[in-house]
Amino acid sequence: MKEMELVKNAAAGDDQAFVALYEIYYVQLYQYAYYTLRTEEDAKDAVAEAVADAYQGIRKIKKYESFRSWIFTILRSKCNQRMKDYYKYSYDARDEEREADEVENAHGKMLRQDGNLSSGMEEMITVRDAWGRLNEKERDILSLSIFAGYESGEIGRMLSENASTVRSIRKRALEKLRKLLGEPQTLETSSF
Amino acid sequence: MKKDHMPKDHMQEIIEEDGKKLSIPEELLPENILMTIQKVENSTKNPMDKENGLQEKEETSRNILPWYRKYRGPIAGGLVAATLLLTLGIHQGFSSLSQEKASSTMSMTTQGNFAAESCEEAKTMEEESIQSLTLGEGVSSVTSYEEVAKAYQEAFLQDDMLYMVQGALDGEVIVGAVEDAVTSSAMANSEINIATGKTKDYSTTNVMTEGVDEADLIKTNGSYIYYAKPGYHWIEIYQAKDGSLTFCGKMDLAELSEIQEIYMDEQYMIVTGLSYQDLSYDASVVLVDLTNPEEGKVVDQWTQEGNRFTTRKVGDRLYVVSTKTSTVKADESEELCYIPKVNESYVSVDHLILEDEVKTVSSTTISSIFVGEKLEAVDDLTLAGFGGTTYMAEDALYLYRTDYDYNEEIPDVTKIRKIAVDPATGQFTALYCGEVSGSVRDAFALNAYEGMLRIMTTTSASYQRQTTSNQIYVLDETLQVMGNLGGLAPGERIYSARYFGNTAYMVTYRETDPLFSIDLTDPTHPKVLGALKIPGFSEYLHGYGEGLLLGLGEIAGTSENNWKQSLKLSMFDITDPTDVKEHSVYEVPDAAEANALTQYKALMIDPEKNLFGFSTWNYDADWKGRCYYRIYTYDKDNKTFKELGKVLLGEDQYDSRAVYIGDYVYVFWSEGYDTISLP
Numbered sequence: 001m002k003e004m005e006l007v008k009n010a011a012a013g014d015d016q017a018f019v020a021l022y023e024i025y026y027v028q029l030y031q032y033a034y035y036t037l038r039t040e041e042d043a044k045d046a047v048a049e050a051v052a053d054a055y056q057g058i059r060k061i062k063k064y065e066s067f068r069s070w071i072f073t074i075l076r077s078k079c080n081q082r083m084k085d086y087y088k089y090s091y092d093a094r095d096e097e098r099e100a101d102e103v104e105n106a107h108g109k110m111l112r113q114d115g116n117l118s119s120g121m122e123e124m125i126t127v128r129d130a131w132g133r134l135n136e137k138e139r140d141i142l143s144l145s146i147f148a149g150y151e152s153g154e155i156g157r158m159l160s161e162n163a164s165t166v167r168s169i170r171k172r173a174l175e176k177l178r179k180l181l182g183e184p185q186t187l188e189t190s191s192f
Numbered sequence: 193m194k195k196d197h198m199p200k201d202h203m204q205e206i207i208e209e210d211g212k213k214l215s216i217p218e219e220l221l222p223e224n225i226l227m228t229i230q231k232v233e234n235s236t237k238n239p240m241d242k243e244n245g246l247q248e249k250e251e252t253s254r255n256i257l258p259w260y261r262k263y264r265g266p267i268a269g270g271l272v273a274a275t276l277l278l279t280l281g282i283h284q285g286f287s288s289l290s291q292e293k294a295s296s297t298m299s300m301t302t303q304g305n306f307a308a309e310s311c312e313e314a315k316t317m318e319e320e321s322i323q324s325l326t327l328g329e330g331v332s333s334v335t336s337y338e339e340v341a342k343a344y345q346e347a348f349l350q351d352d353m354l355y356m357v358q359g360a361l362d363g364e365v366i367v368g369a370v371e372d373a374v375t376s377s378a379m380a381n382s383e384i385n386i387a388t389g390k391t392k393d394y395s396t397t398n399v400m401t402e403g404v405d406e407a408d409l410i411k412t413n414g415s416y417i418y419y420a421k422p423g424y425h426w427i428e429i430y431q432a433k434d435g436s437l438t439f440c441g442k443m444d445l446a447e448l449s450e451i452q453e454i455y456m457d458e459q460y461m462i463v464t465g466l467s468y469q470d471l472s473y474d475a476s477v478v479l480v481d482l483t484n485p486e487e488g489k490v491v492d493q494w495t496q497e498g499n500r501f502t503t504r505k506v507g508d509r510l511y512v513v514s515t516k517t518s519t520v521k522a523d524e525s526e527e528l529c530y531i532p533k534v535n536e537s538y539v540s541v542d543h544l545i546l547e548d549e550v551k552t553v554s555s556t557t558i559s560s561i562f563v564g565e566k567l568e569a570v571d572d573l574t575l576a577g578f579g580g581t582t583y584m585a586e587d588a589l590y591l592y593r594t595d596y597d598y599n600e601e602i603p604d605v606t607k608i609r610k611i612a613v614d615p616a617t618g619q620f621t622a623l624y625c626g627e628v629s630g631s632v633r634d635a636f637a638l639n640a641y642e643g644m645l646r647i648m649t650t651t652s653a654s655y656q657r658q659t660t661s662n663q664i665y666v667l668d669e670t671l672q673v674m675g676n677l678g679g680l681a682p683g684e685r686i687y688s689a690r691y692f693g694n695t696a697y698m699v700t701y702r703e704t705d706p707l708f709s710i711d712l713t714d715p716t717h718p719k720v721l722g723a724l725k726i727p728g729f730s731e732y733l734h735g736y737g738e739g740l741l742l743g744l745g746e747i748a749g750t751s752e753n754n755w756k757q758s759l760k761l762s763m764f765d766i767t768d769p770t771d772v773k774e775h776s777v778y779e780v781p782d783a784a785e786a787n788a789l790t791q792y793k794a795l796m797i798d799p800e801k802n803l804f805g806f807s808t809w810n811y812d813a814d815w816k817g818r819c820y821y822r823i824y825t826y827d828k829d830n831k832t833f834k835e836l837g838k839v840l841l842g843e844d845q846y847d848s849r850a851v852y853i854g855d856y857v858y859v860f861w862s863e864g865y866d867t868i869s870l871p
Contacts, residue, residue, distance in 0.1 A: 023222040031211040044217045052232035127210035146207055162790050168817050174203040
């Protein structure tokens with residue numbers, strides 16, 4: 001497998017092999033960091049540090065199964081270190097109520113303006129705005145699954161939740177985004 | 193493990209599209225990455241370089257080191273192992289220090305046992321003990337806060353594994369030990385209800401250890417039900433009478449920023465949660481007087497640093513265990529930032545114990561509190577450099593943590609700390625350190641019995657943990673290994689465990705999934721009595737009286753849709769541990785999972801009443817989570833499970849709870865409640 005070869009060479013000191021590995025994942029790495037930390041500068045720093053660590057660390061690892069998994073884990077810890085300083089992202093139960101109102105209002109607003117849910121309206125919020133309305137855990141789980149490509153079982157182990165909790169938080173988060181962005185919803189079947 | 197097929201929906205595509213619009217900063221382009229790496233490494237060698245990295249925060253109270261200043265030496269490859277942080281949640285920062293340079297006389301006022309001491313006096317204390325606390329090998333007392341601060345700083349600067357531990361939470365619980373020993377729990381189960389004169393006929397929290405109470409989202413005293421509604425900031429009060437519920441109002445506790453769980457006793461309720469002060473969330477409990485059951489009155493509050501915490505209650509003694517993680521600072525004079533506070537005072541030096549090998553910048557504080565008219569401090573101790581999951585028996589509190597080496601150079605190891613408690617006085621008498629190889633899935637794998645600790649672990653030989661083996665250890669009172677039995681079910685992992693005195697049951701998964709019975713009569717030589725091979729596995733085991741063992745688990749997925757799984761109930765006949773038989777098996781329809789599989793408190797169970805209940809989850813045709821709360825009884829003669837009723841809950845109701853009172857089961861979830869009548 002090509003990637004395995006690259007890892008072997010990079011571990012042996014081949015810089016170009018390391019760069020080639022990085023090239024495979026660099027966009028996703030930045031996307032993950034950006035959606036988690038939400039500013040370009042922080043994301044840039046987090047990725048730079050993570051890649052620097054990986055560059056050093058790749059010489060030390062004896063066995064691994066997935067370069068992707070490994071480097072995203074490093075990046076994740078860099079992001080986490082920053083997250084704990086960001087009280088502006090802290091979230092408590094009261095926020096959830098307030099937020100539920102916001103979601104409803106955003107949804108309602110769009111309906112009223114136009115009669116139907118369509119894009120291109122001035123008041124339309126961007127994906128990134130909507131993303132910011134998610135709580136930390138929801139953002140974390142979505143980033144890990146969409147940008148870092150982890151499965152719910154892996155995410156569950158990282159966050160000490162079970163896989164189905166992860167799936168349901170993910171679904172709920174996507175639903176929230178859907179409402180905020182005015183996407184047409186799937187048909188409700190019964191009253192849940 | 194099973195590959196899960198999360199449906200990719202339109203929303204995900206929109207997010208991915210949005211992601212594509214991001215422009216990657218130049219420094220991160222592949223052609224420039226080597227140069228960027230060089231820049232990062234250079235900045236760490238030169239602490240004054242501020243060109244890269246975070247802007248320093250304006251607020252002096254934060255005073256966080258920019259990332260490039262954290263490391264005094266070159267970035268060592270070992271920092272890769274900081275990836276172990278992946279196992280941890282996000283931790284709070286630290287308390288504001290600039291205003292709080294405390295004097296050297298710092299100690300808690302307790303019930304007269306600990307006189308206020310200055311650091312000078314502390315230096316004359318003996319190395320090996322704190323007051324009357326015996327210390328095992330692996331930890332020592334300290335004579336100044338500075339010792340702790342230095343230890344943390346050194347640990348942080350080493351190019352070694354550094355953890356931010358999960359802290360004093362309850363881990364997922366597999367299966368707890370159910371003691372046959374007569375303890376105060378015998379009394380609890382036959383409490384006389386003063387009002388009616390009847391013996392108790394209502395459910396209690398499914399606790400791990402008999403005699404050690406735990407907080408939960410719902411509690412009842414037979415006439416009132418108190419429900420700490422998850423996601424909301426209040427406790428709902430209901431009066432239950434003959435199947436009908438009357439909502440009496442809610443308790444909105446301003447003292448807590450977040451409400452978590454409750455304890456209930458005759459006259460009072462204790463609410464656990466978080467309190468936000470000094471830019472951080474701290475563990476906090478509030479004592480509520482219930483003389484008027486529909487309107488509690490807050491009479492006291494206790495707070496200690498560390499937002500990862502848990503509590504236990506033995507009679508009128510409450511134990512609060514919290515873990516505080518600190519951010520290492522460059523300024524060495526700020527040693528107080530590493531020292532936790534209890535009720536606004538820094539813990540005293542003579543109550544601080546330092547790990548000989550500090551692998552984490554976390555400290556765990558355990559307080560022993562007497563619940564009287566107020567919350568009265570009895571004892572406290574802080575273990576600096578350790579954090580882990582809590583397991584409590586009546587005479588000891590255990591903290592355990594599994595260390596995983598990401599690079600697989602060191603096999604998994606579980607470290608245990610035992611804090612011996614005198615049940616009569618609530619005072620801490622000793623602290624011992626122990627270690628076993630392998631990882632622990634949850635606290636049910638541990639069992640304290642007659643002063644010994646039994647623990648089951650799974651060892652792994654590779655990063656992805658494909659090659660495994662399982663064992664059981666017996667440790668003595670000071671946590672030295674007395675005996676062990678290994679090589680059980682190679683290639684599998686432990687999924688559930690249960691202890692009954694000297695017989696232990698272990699379920700492994702996933703090739704042949706046997707249920708092992710293990711004899712522990714001779715602690716130096718545990719032996720396998722039998723192994724029942726069954727399809728699927730149990731994730732939770734519970735003694736069901738009269739030689740029966742109930743298992744909740746899964747029938748593993750098969751064929752193309754191998755994400756599809758089904759919940760099963762099993763009843764095992766354990767009258768003869770050498771020949772365990774499957775009494776009956778029942779596949780629960782329309783259920784992929786149950787919250788009780790991993791949250792033992794979500795299970796309502798009373799084997800004497802022959803009733804249990806929990807909520808189940810399944811995907812419906814539109815990928816929504818459909819949940820029911822179901823209640824069951826077991827017909828021993830006909831060897832069948834019988835569903836007595838079910839309630840449809842809102843979507844994804846993993847925090848639903850139910851209690852039974854007399855002939856009714858009252859079910860609560862965040863969007864509603866309902867009642868089921870028992871036949």
